[in-house]
Amino acid sequence: MEIEAKKERRIVDFIGIYLKLEDKTSKKGRPYSVLTLRDISNQDMSIALWKEIATSTHRFNRRNIETATSPAIVAFTSLKVNDQNGNVFICC
Structure with a gap:
């Protein structure tokens, strides 16, 4: 997928194989997962x-993805693309 080309639209879809999930906190103290x-x-x-999505099982079922016995395929639609200090940042 060519993220650079899609940054112009600011909205992308993405399908991929799950690799990892990490919990983090923003500089403002807001919890989120990557x-x-x-x-x-x-x-x-x-x-x-963001926490509202990552902790809502009807929007994102973390447990099913992390405990899958075969590679988990995850699809996202309407992701917002941001460019922060030259780095592409995608959020949902």
Whole structure:
């Protein structure tokens, strides 16, 4: 997926294989999770999930993804793309 080209639209869709999920806190103290996926072209993408999404099982079922017995395929739609200090940042 060519993120640079899609930054112009500011909204992207992404499908990939689950690699890892990390809990973090923003500089303002707001909790969020970072989900890392790998797409079919072997490109890794990190997606920030704010607490409201990451802790809501009807929006994101973390337990099912983390405990999958085979590779978990995850799809996101309408992700917001931000460019912060030259780094592409995608959030949901």
